[in-house]
Amino acid sequence: MFGFPHKTPATDRNSLLTLIHAGETIVVTLRRAPTARRFTLRVRFAARDAVLTMPARASIQEARAFAERNAAWIAVRLNRLPEIIPFAHGSILPLRGVDHLLQHHPEKRGVVWTEPLNEAQNDSLQPRMALCVSGRAEHVSRRIHDHLKREARRDLEAAVARHTLTLDLAPRSVGLRDPISRWGSCSAAGSLNFSWRLIFAPPFVLDYLAAHEVAHLVHLDHSPKFWKLAHRLSPAVDRAEAWLAAHGAHLHKYGASP
Numbered sequence: 001m002f003g004f005p006h007k008t009p010a011t012d013r014n015s016l017l018t019l020i021h022a023g024e025t026i027v028v029t030l031r032r033a034p035t036a037r038r039f040t041l042r043v044r045f046a047a048r049d050a051v052l053t054m055p056a057r058a059s060i061q062e063a064r065a066f067a068e069r070n071a072a073w074i075a076v077r078l079n080r081l082p083e084i085i086p087f088a089h090g091s092i093l094p095l096r097g098v099d100h101l102l103q104h105h106p107e108k109r110g111v112v113w114t115e116p117l118n119e120a121q122n123d124s125l126q127p128r129m130a131l132c133v134s135g136r137a138e139h140v141s142r143r144i145h146d147h148l149k150r151e152a153r154r155d156l157e158a159a160v161a162r163h164t165l166t167l168d169l170a171p172r173s174v175g176l177r178d179p180i181s182r183w184g185s186c187s188a189a190g191s192l193n194f195s196w197r198l199i200f201a202p203p204f205v206l207d208y209l210a211a212h213e214v215a216h217l218v219h220l221d222h223s224p225k226f227w228k229l230a231h232r233l234s235p236a237v238d239r240a241e242a243w244l245a246a247h248g249a250h251l252h253k254y255g256a257s258p
């Protein structure tokens with residue numbers, strides 16, 4: 001698999017530590033790295049946990065002692081993570097990069113639809129569009145989730161079809177996943193997978209990710225030839241990379257539960 005923008009770290013040798021700090025439970029994922037010379041800690045946005053990288057020979061007891069000494073540091077950083085935005089009435093979701101106010105209309109027909117918001121509020125900071133969902137309250141989150149995944153699939157299939165056509169390649173189906181550390185992947189067998197969360201990004205970002213993975217159907221690496229092809233398919237390579245570096249992590253705060 002060729003991950004983008006970062007390879008997923010190996011998780012098979014991971015284990016978990018649980019710390020209690022100021023009455024809060026903190027989960028620390030342990031990762032042994034053969035090349036690590038010392039303990040290093042970082043906080044992961046999407047997973048909302050801390051990762052402690054440890055030298056291969058260090059003991060679990062040493063790891064726990066290190067984590068406990070740094071529990072306050074971890075707690076501060078976890079508490080600073082942006083809040084989770086649930087799929088619930090009143091939440092604002094950036095559908096294709098445009099803010100939509102989620103509105104629950106229990107009485108209406110239809111399932112999920114978008115419509116312009118009434119002009120009741122002229123505040124320019126308020127969303128101009130609503131993402132509406134009907135039915136019972138307990139189904140709102142799942143219906144919105146299903147709808148966003150369908151929309152993501154539609155956009156990604158269209159983008160992949162466009163780029164494969166440009167390269168005169170056979171059409172490809174699109175798989176959707178929810179990975180933490182990559183937006184798309186292309187297997188050696190040529191199957192393309194993407195994060196459904198790209199539906200929250202502006203269209204030029206989704207289109208670039210589709211171009212990136214389609215370019216991997218030709219070059220299974222990140223060689224100069226690969227980048228040349230990616231630029232040919234997408235005029236927004238640099239802009240989209242910059243957007244993802246600045247905002248990508250925020251796409252994980254929608255709909256998930258802590």
Ligand SMILES: [Zn+2]
Nearest residue numbers: 002003004212
């Ligand atoms: Zn890649």
